[in-house]
Amino acid sequence: MSAITVRVPAKVNLQLAVGPLREDGYHDLVNVFHAVSLFDEVTAAEPLDADPSAAPLRVRVEGDLTGEVPVSDDNLAVRAARALADRAGRSYRADLLIRKSIPVAGGMAGGSADAAAALVACNDLWGLGLPVEDLMEIAADIGSDVPFALLGDTAVGTGRGERLAPLETAGVFHWVFALADGGLSTPRVYGECDRLREEAGVAAPTPAVSEALLAALREGDARALGQALSNDLQPAALALRPSLADTLAAGRTHGALGAIVSGSGPTCAFLAESAEHAHELAALLKDVDGCRSVVTAHGPVPGATVAG
Ligand code: C5P
CATH class of the missing domain: 3.30.70.890 (GHMP kinase, C-terminal domain)
Incomplete structure (x- = not known):
């Protein structure tokens, strides 16, 4: 497969209980995440040019008001793809295209969603076949909200928000x-x-x-x-x-x-x-x-x- 597109939802916090500041700079939380039907799409494609000197991971962003999204190595989707390649123990190449509908820096975990989508897309593109448990571990290293974007639905996060337990819900x-x-x-x-x-x-x-x-x-x-x-x-x-x-x-x-x-x-x-x-x-x-x-x-x- 030469390109994989992944759709990933925004989240809203139904409860965000913030505890004391920890020594690592994070806060202990009880964070009830709820995934909603506002989606970003991330496509991971094999680079068309075979130039070995080009950056192995490149990113473009499309959508409304995407000016604040970094297109450098700081982009969370790029960091996620790099962490996945590191876990696999070799270098891989991908061109990432992020189509944004989730507001940027809006409190809806759009950057985290893109990181989660990049993990799923590159796992497929590169044929790694890593199980979701492994992706969840890599996700937690990228950011506190990234594991939830993999899981979706409704879940309670503890620790800094990355330790998740799914919650039972009824209806829409x-x-x-x-x-x-x-x-x-x-x-x-x-x-x-x-x-x-x-x-x-x-x-x-x-x-x-x-x-x-x-x-x-x-x-x-x-x-x-x-x-x-x-x-x-x-x-x-x-x-x-x-x-x-x-x-x-x-x-x-x-x-x-x-x-x-x-x-x-x-x-x-x-x-x-x-x-x-x-x-x-x-x-x-x-x-x-x-x-x-x-x-x-x-x-x-x-x-x-x-x-x-
Ligand atoms: O984990 P993530 O990189 O998304 O967190 C962004 C920032 O939010 C952290 O650098 C920290 O300032 C704050 N944060 C926190 N406690 C948490 C989660 C995030 O203080 N549990």
């Missing part, structure tokens, strides 16, 4: 995502979370999974899920981007069952009652100040999957 949940102009840096939002806690003299709690959230997922109860959504990074994201408070308030006013900053933001996520309600809500949110665009999606959906 309908979402609206309000994309903001510009991204927010994840390390900066975690740093602000620590700073706000220190300023308030509040010790970081030991993160624990919400039983109300688990029950809502098991029962497919969107109303209960809306009430149970929580994100410890939200106050920090709002401190860094105060206009997000207006976006969240607009969603609540227009009948969202839940309104939350997605991960480290600045994307805001709104839970709707149905697909129709999601479309109505999206139409109403489109004109809110600070909202670059609005998309609807549903979850859960599977993780990185070969599309052709």
Whole structure:
């Protein structure tokens, strides 16, 4: 096969409980990930030119507002492909094309998704046949959210978010995502979370999974899920981007069952009652100040999957 395309979903965090800062610079988390139908596509192709002096791994990015995505060796998909080649113990070549629909630096793990997709695509392109357990290990070294992008559906992550256990869910949940102009840096939002806690003299709690959230997922109860959504990074994201408070308030006013900053933001996520309600809500949110665009999606959906 000379080219493999993998489709990979964005995630929203249904619960993001942030514990104390660890010595390694990460925070202990309870992170309930939920994969939604907003996809990037990554194609890994055998390079057409046989120039041995060309870089073995090259990347191009297409899509809306992709200017901030590095096309250097720092690109997460390139790092993932290189880590896979290292694991296989030899050098491999690939041209990667990333078609982005997941907002860049939007708190929906778009970069992590591309890394997961590159692992699946290159594993196939290079005929390595590594099992998903091996890909999960490599994924965890690339970033805390990368293993979930391989797994998809709904799962709880502990540790720094990379140790995953799938969660039982019923039915389909309908979402609206309000994309903001510009991204927010994840390390900066975690740093602000620590700073706000220190300023308030509040010790970081030991993160624990919400039983109300688990029950809502098991029962497919969107109303209960809306009430149970929580994100410890939200106050920090709002401190860094105060206009997000207006976006969240607009969603609540227009009948969202839940309104939350997605991960480290600045994307805001709104839970709707149905697909129709999601479309109505999206139409109403489109004109809110600070909202670059609005998309609807549903979850859960599977993780990185070969599309052709
Ligand atoms: O793992 P990843 O590289 O995606 O994390 C990006 C940044 O987010 C880290 O450098 C760290 O600042 C922050 N982070 C954290 N605790 C976690 C996950 C991420 O502080 N559990």
